[in-house]
Amino acid sequence: MPQTNSSDTALGEVLAFPLLHGFERKMVSDLCSGGEVRVQRHREVVFNHGETASHFGIVLTGAYKLSRLTYMGDETIIHFSSPGDVVAALVMPQPNPIYPVNVRAMGPSRMMIIPRETYLKYWLSNPLLIARIQQLLSSRMGRFQNQKIMQRAPLRAKMAALLLNLLESKDDGADVEVPLPLTRKEIADSLGVTVESVIRVMSDWSKQGMVSTSDHRIRILKPGLLVEQVNEPSE
């Protein structure tokens, strides 16, 4: 059972996200009315695909994966959500919304859960907020497209692109770490390939000193070489 916290302390957290930047505390309090903070453990489920969508969520800490099952019964990861990301907001305006994906914690994480009514009442009527939500969606859409463009690229290019995408906008020269715990299986499920294939590429990279893994945290030791992998299908 997920624990429930006072959401007062969480107000300050959401306030700090770009999504609500510049909003007054009073306003944010309205936007979160009825909301509660859920604390999840590794692999714990928040929403199930197909269930009635009574709430939407804002990721506070940790990370979540949004996934669906294939016709074969195995998981396809649609999206990785980090702090500040909204989940299931897009379906809120629908008459009888259902969750479009499974949502599951990756490592210990916290999410603010807010009732649908609040979205309809306070969020939808706030043009600035809507504009920002559309920006979030726009960037998520953009990632989808970037993945689609990589469809025909070799696996190592797709993997490199995925990791670089997760790194987002860190500085380039230093060695950096992927900001969420990531198993080979999850990489595979995200790219639509098998674990074994991912492992073969990763261990090549490890041997070449491009990356290193410890406790599911992936460090990129030579970002430059990763970028090469994306652009040069040969070699």
Next chain:
Amino acid sequence: MPQTNSSDTALGEVLAFPLLHGFERKMVSDLCSGGEVRVQRHREVVFNHGETASHFGIVLTGAYKLSRLTYMGDETIIHFSSPGDVVAALVMPQPNPIYPVNVRAMGPSRMMIIPRETYLKYWLSNPLLIARIQQLLSSRMGRFQNQKIMQRAPLRAKMAALLLNLLESKDDGADVEVPLPLTRKEIADSLGVTVESVIRVMSDWSKQGMVSTSDHRIRILKPGLLVEQVNEPSE
């Protein structure tokens, strides 16, 4: 050069789309202020990926493909847009938006082009309209996800799913036609495979009498068998 029409007659057309269902003519007139109707020929370009996004569009008639170039220089089709669909609306709220995709007519088509200012002024402030736009996006997102789920399925399953998706919600028993002109190359570019592979599957299906093509219009003669293709990877 695309022709420009009086947009008065077009007002009635957009009024009929689900997007604006129930809106008053006066309101719709505001929503389209500054808009003009563009008439395109086959393969004519409306927007180019990367250009400054000064307008968004509503498809009136015909069809458009939204595409991007891969690192290899070949085209990836992101989405097929039919009448009633909005194009580039999602990026309008951004500070300095650029078009996220190339937009190109498939066969003779017409699109209403509306300036960004109108979106910011009239669209963004209308909660009902925003809710409907989010529904459109939500369904587009859903298609992306459905495609992603099919990633590991054999090609014929992906092709069957694509065709059934384009058919949308026609009656099942009768033979039906895909509502837009579609070359094998376009199917290939949409699925991220080669033309040859698509052709091999299509000609198998033709021999079995499942589908037939004439002048780029694809008729589904036995929808039931297509559905089987999606679900049964073997055989």
Next chain:
DNA sequence: CGCTCGGTTGATGCACATCAAAGGCTGTGG
């Protein structure tokens, strides 16, 4: 009449899937 565009077919090769086997690590319950 040569051009481009769309469709088709066959031969060959390769990237990744599949299958099999094994070891480590973690949490859980007897």
Next chain:
DNA sequence: CCACAGCCTTTGATGTGCATCAACCGAGCG
């Protein structure tokens, strides 16, 4: 405290679906 189950990782052997390359045909068009 140990046994066990579930999850994650790894490596090797073998198979295959689709890519690649090459060649050709027909239709429309300036």
